[in-house]
Amino acid sequence: REHRERFVSQQIHYTLEARDAEFELLPISLDQGLGVLVWSPLAGGLLSGKHRRNQAAPEGTRQFAGWTEPPIRDEDRLWNIVETLVSVAESRNVSAAQVALAWLLGRQAVTSVIIGGRTEAQFKDNLAAADLKLSAEERKRLDDVSLPQLLYPYWHQRNTASDRLGEADLSLLGPHLNQ
Incomplete structure (x- = not known):
């Protein structure tokens, strides 16, 4: 019988807006002791705080250029999430991106996130999320607004x-x- 190494990690899409991974991918990670590496943790910049309800996408962003990933199935829900992210961020004097990343880093099984800033300032801001610890009340607000059916x-x-x-x-x- 040939020896095979077991999986130790999975790389998945998982954000406050896209919590589909909670149905199977995260539970199996916990059950099997797998780490989770999250790609596009800011949903292509949609959770950075620079995109808002009823406003055109800022020039120079992926959405301004017609980017269609990730798919947004409920735009009203997205903007409710963004508004909550911005509210939490403003109360902590940090960016919405840091709050979105800190939420992910505090989730069970999530071991790391892949950030993709285009500028040095974006990278520095994203890296600061590693030191941001959200309160139970802040996590609950974010969980409640983004809870999937x-x-x-x-x-x-x-x-x-x-x-x-x-x-x-x-x-x-x-x-x-x-x-």
């Missing part, structure tokens, strides 16, 4: 088996258990 079978598990779930399942259902 549960898909089947997860809503059924929440309703019928929440007392029998393991750590990996609870990582997904934790925020949903009180709904």
Whole structure:
């Protein structure tokens, strides 16, 4: 029998706006002891705070140039998330980008994020997120505004088996258990 190394990490897209990974990828990471490396943690700059509801994309940005990734399925939800990010950032005197990155770095299983600033100032700002620790109340505000709707079978598990779930399942259902 040939020896094979087990996976130790996965590289995924995961942001406050795109929390789909919470349905399977993050729970399996917890269950199997995998690290998670997040790509495009600011959703192509949409979570940086420079893009706002009912405003044209700033010149020189990916969105101004017609960038279509990541796909935004609910634009109103995106802008609610951005407004909350900006509010938390302003109260801490940091950038919205730092708050979005700090939220990710504080998530279970997330071991690192891949940042992609175009300027030295953006890189310095993004790196400062490593030292930003969000309060429980700030995390709750961000969790609540970005919480995805549960898909089947997860809503059924929440309703019928929440007392029998393991750590990996609870990582997904934790925020949903009180709904």
